[in-house]
Amino acid sequence: MTQLVGTAESAVVEGADTAPVAPPPPAPLRGLQQHATALRLGGSLLAVILGLAFASMAGSYYVFVGAQFFAFVIVTLSLNLLFGYGAQIVIAQGAVVGLGAYSFAIMVRHGVHPIPAAVAAVLFTMLSSLVVALPALRLEGLYLGIATLAFQFGLSGLFAAWDAVTGGQQGLALPQVQGAHGPFNNDQFWFVVSGIGALLVLLGTGRFVRGSGGRAMAALRQSVYAAQTLGLRPVRWRMLIFAISGAMSGLAGVLLAGQIAFVSPASYSTDRTLLFFLAVIVGGVRSVAGSVLGALVAVVLPQLLALLGYTDNESLIFAALMIVALITLPDGLVTLPRRLAALPSRLASLRGSRRAAFADNGSQEVGHDGK
């Protein structure tokens, strides 16, 4: 068995997958892992209480940003599932989220009640994602990237130019429903709804990637052929991943459209796709916690830039950060503590090896002592 995995690893299709199994956590955390379910429940409860407290006390601007953060958590998890766990190079996240947002907005504007409209938008986005999955069954790696980039550009162009349906560059405004939010005001309402959505998606995704789904994904990433010999069906898994990811994107699209009560081409452009990728990569590819962290960065960063008075060209900053992140922190922020913890020993070993090298030189060339 180990032999098989070993050979599979040497024939890796997707290069980055050198550590499929997470390293064991440091000693103090090991005890906690035995009570993982209880911890998760407790954490969720705490998050709900903190969230409600935040929604009732914070200013409406912060409540709005909080709701955005929740929607971004869903988007980032959706992309991470497809791109990280599923190893599918799909450069169309902005467009897919946009499909959810636009379909929701268009239906609501035509008088459909928001709740069935939201459900229909999620289903529609899921189906569209399956359409994107069709080339994924035929195309590998780069070619899939190109095909999906074409999807992104095509839809961006459609959002911007198809005036009759999408409102063109002006976008579409959603009608406000008076008195539909119960005890909440508009911002609080979307904060609560998005929060519940994000929490459920977070728990669900976590469960999926820890369970048999995650193991199947890991096997398929290593070697499709080896996975097939174990009885896994690559096509079925790929479709499933696209469907789940699409549904999540659709939900996020509905939430984003509802929060701002507005959809426009710029919100679902290629630049946006890059921002979503930035969230995944800065947070950590194939890490659920990393996705939350990445979403936080992706939401706070534009607000921070606006605060600093820089609003003309956000994508410059995003793109530049992306390059820096890819070069310096390819495994994401989640690995930062582990890396920092490992730093002293790494420095020591570095020093040690340098000293060893010097010593080696010294033995050959008289007059050089280790300095």
Place this chain on the structure above:
Amino acid sequence: MRTVIQAIISGLAQGSLLALLTFGLVLVYKATNVLNLAHGQIATLAAFIAAIYLTPNDMPLLLVLVVMIAIGAAVGLLTEQVVIRPLGRASLWTVVLATLATGMVIQALTGLLWGYDEHFFPYAVGTGVIRFGEYVITNQQLLIVGVTAALVIASTWFFRRTRTGVAMRAMAGNRVGAEIVGTRTRLLQSATWMIGGALAGLVGFLAAPQQFVAPGMMETFILDALAAATLAGLGSLPGAVLGALVIGIAGQFSSLYVPSEFRDLLPLAVITVALLARPQGIAVRQAERAV
């Protein structure tokens, strides 16, 4: 019938321009296994600098062309040094995302430095046309077809017959193996990116007059080129040209029969149709054979 034939003629000319763009993509891919999604923006940058600083001051167009090629080569080299080299032997998707981001950085910088207005760019050979019978081809189109044809022949020779060309193919096929037999891959990689950038500068020179110069001027173009590359396989230069011609003609027909708001869906449509026609995969097999 007349419009159809005229559309094919214009499509072939447009396809030649696309072929030139696809060419730069395939060249870099063939030698370094990197898909340079910043290629279009490099062309735009060169065109911008020329349209703002050079052509308004009546610099001779031949000199403008040389400068644009130099700018393209410099930006290509810069991209390689700043982005590609530090990434080292990172995975496929890392490099794709990095070049996508690089393109956005260049595009954003262009907009930031020179604004989002459209700039005029002169035709290299005037605005004259040549008529044969009832059909028309512009001088510029003829020039583009000529340049593309010359480059196709030159590069086929380059990759088949010169030591450098063969070394580039060897590097793409097996980098370590190429290093073992003495190929200086680092130098070669830099050279490849410079040539790719230079080609982008050339495309900028030829495309700018009909496009007008603006930060997003190559966006539709580069996507058409990517679709062309997908049709034929990223590793095949003749295939890339053929794919580009197909897309060029398809683009002309779509402008005749399809409302313009759906124009951006063309690359996607072509890729989809090709997938339906050849479900075993349009590109993969060809690409493998070509390496």
